[in-house]
Amino acid sequence: MLEVTALRKTFAGFIAVSDVSFTVETQQIAAVIGPNGAGKSTLFNLITGHLPPDSGSVVLDGNDITGVLPHKICGLGLGRSFQRTNIFPRLSVFENVQAAYLVHRGRGRDFWSRAETFYRDETAALLASIGLAGREKTTAGTLSYGNQKQLELGLALASDPALLLLDEPTAGMSATETHDTIRLIEKIASERALTLLFTEHDMEVVFQISQKIAVLHQGRLIADGTPQEVRADPEVRRVYLGEH
C-alpha cells in the first residue's frame, strides 16, 4: 500500500530524515514512534507532499507520489490529520465535513447550485460514525479539543482514503479521551478497511493496536517490525525505551 524508499530531507545542513525506508501493507495498522525531534512529523510531511524530499521516493498503491502536491495526493486515496488541530474554525461542523465531500466528489467547480443541498446524508452519516451527531450546527472552532480532533478525523475520512495518516491523534488529550479516540480510530479502520499509519507518544496505545512499528531516532530508522520484535530490539531499548 505504501512504500517509502531511502527518503532523505535536510534543513540547512541538519539531517531531519536520513535514508528512511519502510513499507505498510494493505489494511495494516502501523505506527512510527521516536522521541521528540526524531523526524516523525517531517517524515509525514514528506509522504503527504507538504515538503519535497531531497532524495528517495514514496509510492502509494503503485503510484509514485514523490514531490506531488498535497491536493493531488489527497485525491489518490491518502487522508491525513495534523498534529495541531486543523479544521475550518468558523464554519459549522456540518459545513466542515460537507466541504470535504464537495471537493472530493468534484463538485467544487459548481458555482451555480446551492451548496447546502449536497451530500446531506453522507455528511450526517459520517458525523454520526465519528461521534458528532447532533453537533451539526455548532461552529467548529467552539468545539472542545477532543471533538475538534474527531472532526478532523471526519475531514480526512470524507475523501474516502484507503490509507490514513494520523499525526499524534491523541496529542494533548486526557487518558479517557485518548482511550475513546483510539477505540474510535480502531473501529473506523476496521469498518472501512483502512490502512493506518500513525505517530503517537503514548507507548501503551502504540503497542496495543499496532501490527507494525517503525522507530525513528535522530532521523534514522533504527528498527522496523512487529511490536514484539521492536520491544526486544536492543538498540530501541537503549535509545528510546530508556534502558542502558
Added chain:
Amino acid sequence: MRSLASRIPWTLIVFLIALWVPFFGSRYETFIATQILIYALFAMSLNLLLGVTGLVSFGHVAYFGIGSYVCGILMKTLGVPFFIAFPAAGLGAGLFALVFGYFCVRLTKIYFAMLTLAFSQIVWAICFKWNDVTGGDQGLPDVPFPDIGWMSSLPGFGHFRIGEEFYFLVLILVMLCVAVLHRLERSPFGRVLTTIRENPERAAFIGVNVRAYELAAFTAAGVFAGFSGALFGIFNRGVFADYVFWSKSADVMIMTILGGMNHFWGPAIGAAVLTILNQQITSYTEYWPFVLGTILVLLLFVFPGGIMGALDAGWSRLRYGRGDA
C-alpha cells in the same frame, strides 16, 4: 431565525425599494444613490476576496480602473454602444485579473497583498502616461451616456432626465451582478473558497487546489470590479487616472470592513454609510479624513465585525438573551 432571514430574497427587496428613489427623492439624492450602488458593487466584488476567500488585496482598484478605461475608450474613442462596452469592461478587467492573479496567488499573506498593490500601481502608471490611448493625466473627459433616452417614453418616466434614467440602468445592472455574486458565494465553489479563508493548509488536504481556486476568485472579483468601474466612468462623465490610484483600494477596503466583511450585504451597507457620511460631513467640515479615521478606530475596537456584525450581535442578544452573541 437566520435560516428564515436567509430565505428572504433580499436582492429583490433591495431592488424593489431602490426603484422608488428617483420618484420620491431629489435629483441630488438620486445622484448619491447611483454612487452608492456603484461603490456597493465594487466593495462586494472585493469582499469575494477579503471576506469569502480570505485574500487581502491592496490592488483591487486596478480592475475597477481597467473596467472604466475599457468602457470609456470603447464608448468615447471608438463609439461602441454601451451594451457591448459594458460586458467588454468586465471581460477586460477579468482578463487582467487572470494574468496578474496568476502571479499573485503564488504568494501568500503580506507578499500577496504587496504584489496586488504593485500590479495596481503599474496599471496606474500606464493609465497616467499612455497619452494616446488613456489621455494620460488629462484622462478621457465626456464619456457619453448610454442610449437610454427611450426610457422617457415609458409611462411615468416622462419627467426624468438622463441622470435619473442612468440610475435605473445602474440599479438593474448592479442588482443583476449582486444576484450572481450571491449565487456564487452560496454555491459549492463559494463554500470551497471559505475553506481556503479558514485554513488553506487543511483545504489543500481535503483536496482543494488552493491556487487554482484563489485565481478563480481573483478573476471573478476582477470582472465585477470592472463592471462597477465601467459604470463609475459614465457616472462621472469621464475616466481619469485617479480611478486607478491605490488610495481607492483603501477606500473600498474601508467600506467593506465598515459594513462587515462576514456578511454578504456588509460591503454594500459600508458603501452606503461611507458615501452618505462623506457627503454630510464634508458640508460641515473640511476634516473628513479625520472624522473617517475616528470612525474606523471606534469601529475596530467596539464593533470588529462591522455594522452588520454589530447588528447580528444585537439581534441574537435580543433573541437569545444577554451574552451569547
